[in-house]
Amino acid sequence: MKTFFVRNFYILLGSSFIVGILLASCINGIFFDGEIKQTQAIYIDAYPVDAAPFKTSQSFWLGTDTNGRHLLHVIIEGAKYTIGLSLFIAGIRMFFSFVLGTIYAFYLQKYQRVLSALSNAFQYIPVVLLAYFLLRPVLNQAFEGFQYSFATRVWYEIILLTLLALPTVSLVIGNEISIILKKEFIQSARTLGASSFFILRKHVIVHVYRRLLIIFTQQVIQVLLILAHLGLFELYQGGTKIDYSIMQAAPITTTYEWSGLIGDYFDLFIVYPWIPLVPICAFTLTILSLNLIVKGLEKNMNSEPATQTKRLKQKEIKKVALKEFNFKVVTRD
Numbered sequence: 001m002k003t004f005f006v007r008n009f010y011i012l013l014g015s016s017f018i019v020g021i022l023l024a025s026c027i028n029g030i031f032f033d034g035e036i037k038q039t040q041a042i043y044i045d046a047y048p049v050d051a052a053p054f055k056t057s058q059s060f061w062l063g064t065d066t067n068g069r070h071l072l073h074v075i076i077e078g079a080k081y082t083i084g085l086s087l088f089i090a091g092i093r094m095f096f097s098f099v100l101g102t103i104y105a106f107y108l109q110k111y112q113r114v115l116s117a118l119s120n121a122f123q124y125i126p127v128v129l130l131a132y133f134l135l136r137p138v139l140n141q142a143f144e145g146f147q148y149s150f151a152t153r154v155w156y157e158i159i160l161l162t163l164l165a166l167p168t169v170s171l172v173i174g175n176e177i178s179i180i181l182k183k184e185f186i187q188s189a190r191t192l193g194a195s196s197f198f199i200l201r202k203h204v205i206v207h208v209y210r211r212l213l214i215i216f217t218q219q220v221i222q223v224l225l226i227l228a229h230l231g232l233f234e235l236y237q238g239g240t241k242i243d244y245s246i247m248q249a250a251p252i253t254t255t256y257e258w259s260g261l262i263g264d265y266f267d268l269f270i271v272y273p274w275i276p277l278v279p280i281c282a283f284t285l286t287i288l289s290l291n292l293i294v295k296g297l298e299k300n301m302n303s304e305p306a307t308q309t310k311r312l313k314q315k316e317i318k319k320v321a322l323k324e325f326n327f328k329v330v331t332r333d
Contacts, residue, residue, distance in 0.1 A: 010296030025079035040068035078256035090219035101173030231259030
């Protein structure tokens with residue numbers, strides 16, 4: 001048990017924050033109907049003595065925004081939208097990239113130079129700017145209202161953020177599979193008549209799944225960073241409500257997702273710096289936790305060959321010891 005915790009310390013540490021905040025967000029949504037505690041003023045003897053926003057204190061752990069909403073509750077409520085959507089988009093990326101990468105590794109190796117050149121071209125394109133120009137017409141509210149339904153806006157964002165990463169991620173996974181296919185045991189399996197599907201199922205996945213977990217976690221981080229940047233451009237998940245009245249209120253998010261909170265609160269940075277810093281710190285802690293998971297996975301993956309070698313040596317030592325001390329039992333008549 002101690003060895004398990006030592007080997008997986010970084011993974012457990014990073015996962016505890018992700019799982020904890022997601023669990024708290026789901027509990028708040030299921031059992032408390034997504035309620036956000038709000039304190040607009042503090043009263044003493046029926047007289048107001050202070051008004052929102054409130055700084056961090058014993059009563060307000062992370063402070064409140066200008067409307068009196070407790071930022072701790074706001075962050076917890078928005079976690080399932082931010083982290084959940086990032087996990088979902090990264091999962092879809094990995095699924096289609098694995099399919100395309102497998103096809104590339106098994107059947108399209110002769111086009112490696114061409115496909116690599118096309119894929120590398122995407123690395124020099126600013127993904128955030130490309131996403132901004134493609135998402136803005138759909139997510140921004142027009143004067144007469146949103147032109148598309150909420151579900152359409154969400155799915156459009158999911159599909160777009162998935163497609164933007166497919167060429168690069170597919171090539172990365174394809175190259176990982178190609179390395180496995182060049183191993184001697186794969187050539188032996190093919191000589192014995194193993195089909196491509198059998199090799200993929202019995203050999204490739206077994207050796208590449210750790211690397212796939214690392215790539216998946218990295219994709220979650222990338223999606224979070226894109227969402228944070230889009231929040232600064234006032235493009236929020238599910239759409240951006242824009243006030244076209246004379247008062248011209250700031251754009252607001254339709255949910256409490258963190259990228260929208262950054263965009264909503266960013267103008268308050270000079271006057272009330274703790275308000276925008278709360279969602280920024282939430283993003284930072286989440287990305288830090290995911291990086292810890294990546295570090296733990298890489299550590300386990302690098303230590304696996306050494307562990308296997310150590311086990312083989314121990315088995316050989318035991319065999320030698322048994323041969324040396326192979327006593328015969330002699331019975332007296």
